[in-house]
Amino acid sequence: MRRDRPRVLLVEFARPDPAAVALGRVLRDAGAEVVHAGPLDTAEQIVRTAEQEDPDAVGVLGAGPPSGLAEALGDVPVFTAETAAEAVERLTGGRSHTAEAPSDRAR
Template sequence: MRRERLRVLLVEFERPDPAAVALGRVLRDDGVEVVHAGPVDSVEQILRTAEQEDPDAVGVLGAAPPGDLEEALGDVPVFTAATAAEVVERLAGGRSHTAEAPSDRAR
């Protein structure tokens, strides 16, 4: 079954990251369904949350994603704030209109 909108899970690994809220807004403005799980302390928590939420991609902010996370998630891509636009564009099959422009709320 294919979803109408992409679903992205955002987690703040090991420490809170204020950029998570901003990134979530940019993704949401781009038509992506965003599930913000907030701060998590372990890979196991990320995996359990991903299992429950069934995301198309997982964004890890705060600290670098653990190396074994991508392998554990299987075909679900893992991204950071720096690679978010690239991953969402690849998953959506198009160009992100908000990657280069601010949100409508900021204009």
């Protein structure tokens, strides 16, 4: 099944990260469909959620991606908040005008 928009799963690993909402907005504004799974504690939970949601990419915030996650997800790329601008460009085919902008709350 071919999608019109890339689907991104956002996960807060090990601890809540308020940047997840802002990153979700940036991805959405860039044309991606965003599924925010919220805080998950283990790599297994992330993999199970990814199997259910069938994302084109998985964003891990809060703490770095757990070891072995990229291998467990196979061809689904994993990105972090530090590489979010690159992920937006790769997923949507262009740069987002809001990728580097602070969240609404910071303005």
